[in-house]
């Protein structure tokens with residue numbers, strides 16, 4: 001089988017204690033051109049990462065030596081650019097949120113098919129390597145400033161720590177403030193242009209992004225944009241009211 005687009009030699013660390021699942025993942029990814037290293041414990045994987053640069057980590061949440069959430073936190077702190085996808089049999093939203101909060105970029109709920117995993121990997125890697133050239137360098141919406149080139153977000157000068165997907169979502173919504181953006185459009189733009197299946201991951205990411213923005217804007221006095229849910233359609237980023245525009249009266253500004 002010829003390597004899938006973009007997969008040629010991409011180094012992937014698999015952290016999975018289940019032999020059947022680990023072997024299956026390794027074989028599937030190798031046959032699609034990825035270069036894999038498989039570990040059964042989080043600590044072994046961490047040691048490997050310190051000596052051998054990787055682009056992607058597939059991380060089981062239930063590990064023998066430690067909780068995958070803790071591993072995700074350690075890995076994220078040491079390797080901010082690494083793409084972390086959690087593999088979890090836990091479906092409770094609280095577990096997913098905890099994992100994303102610890103620094104994972106995405107998650108897949110077991111059982112998942114290799115087709116879905118490969119599609120998700122392709123989408124992530126494409127996002128990782130292509131920056132949208134056509135977008136303005138930064139967008140200012142009240143207290144919030146989003147810088148595309150550096151992928152940084154500030155609220156009144158204080159930087160927010162957003163995960164890759166949260167930044168992509170916020171950037172997609174901020175491209176068109178006060179405009180309804182459909183679920184399909186967001187899934188295509190942030191995840192995969194050929195997305196199919198559940199869009200639950202979108203809601204989970206939006207919920208977390210919303211809580212981060214809410215907490216960051218606690219002292220912004222109404223100068224924060226808010227994410228409005230449009231039932232049956234998608235989401236809209238509402239710019240703060242004009243009386244709350246920033247000091248120069250710039251509102252909303254894209255430059």
Ligand code: CA
Nearest residue numbers: 017060062063
């Ligand atoms: Ca496990």
